[in-house]
Amino acid sequence: MAAHAYDANQNSWPELPLDAWQDTYATLHMWTQIVGKVRLALSPLINHWWEVPLYVNGRGLTTSAIPYGDGIFEVQFDFIDHKLEIETSWSRSKALSLHAQTVADFYSAFMTALKSVGIEVKIWPMPVEIADRIRFEKDTKHASYDPEYAHRFWRILIACNNVLQEFRAGFLGKGSPVHFFWGSFDLCVTRFSGRRAPEREGADSITREAYSHEVISAGFWPGGGDVKGAAFYCYAAPEPAGFADQKVKPAEAFYHPQMKEWLLMYDDVRRAASPPQTLLDFLQSTYEAGANLARWDRKELERP
Secondary structure (H helix, E strand, O other): OOOOOOOOOOOOOOOOOOHHHHHHHHHHHHHHHHHHHHHHOOOOHHHOOOOOOEEEEEOOOOOEEEEOOOOOEEEEEOOOOOOOHHHOOOOEEEEEEEEOOHHHHHHHHHHHHHOOOOOOOOOOOOOOOOOOOHHHHHOOHHHHHHHOHHHHHHHHHHHHHHHHHHHHHOOOOEEOOEEOOOOOOOEEEEEEEEEOOOOOOOOHHHHHHHHHHHEEEEEEOOOOOOOOEEEEEEEEEOOOOOOHHOOOOOOEEEEEOOOOEEEEEEHHHOOOOHHHHHHHHHOOOOOHHHHHHHHHHHHEEOOO
């Protein structure tokens, strides 16, 4: 697949209609889970599962360095030349084409490629955080890859990543990296009050670790279910009383009572006179709503 020529004037906030790329989205979701599970299997546990996500980079999405023996390796989704690349510190590498293929075929090719460069790893071959799960080696249902929409998605991730990084810089307390969780397929950043959260009754070990402390988390998600398009979100956990009734910016933002999150549709940001400022307004106003109601020590946690 030919590379996309760089254009400083290209649209950083392109259209991403859910109906147009739903099949590619579903397939790519599974592919990122396969790669992400390799990172999970070989990385030491970091608080709140921060060893799990992928990261936006100059070509697509990367695992960053994964420890293996006395060395490291990295796996990258290249959404410019549409390749999956494995690079190792012992000078062995492998590249696979990203094209329309079943999840089963991708899984087989990727695991074989890892072995070819000297990496032996076992993962649980079952997707997570979705309905109607199919084991990776048996998934012939998801088999779509539209390079144009994969590239658009990555361009949007870049734009979102830059704004989220700016938002993150204003917080002096504990904050997560800006990272892409392949389970929920969203790019997010999380702020912490520094206080432990109440125990969640009936929570599994994954949820207990993720929400062991009070958080306000925000990010970008391509949509799904009754959210018929890409959206930005913000939630507080635990949610303080009155959070749903606060006034936030911009006026198009709304509270989703089932998801218990503030949402702002991507198209409302994309069409704004200044998409970055509109998104920053949403991030800051929803954070302030949650932090004020939960009585976070904002003077100590925020940059003057």
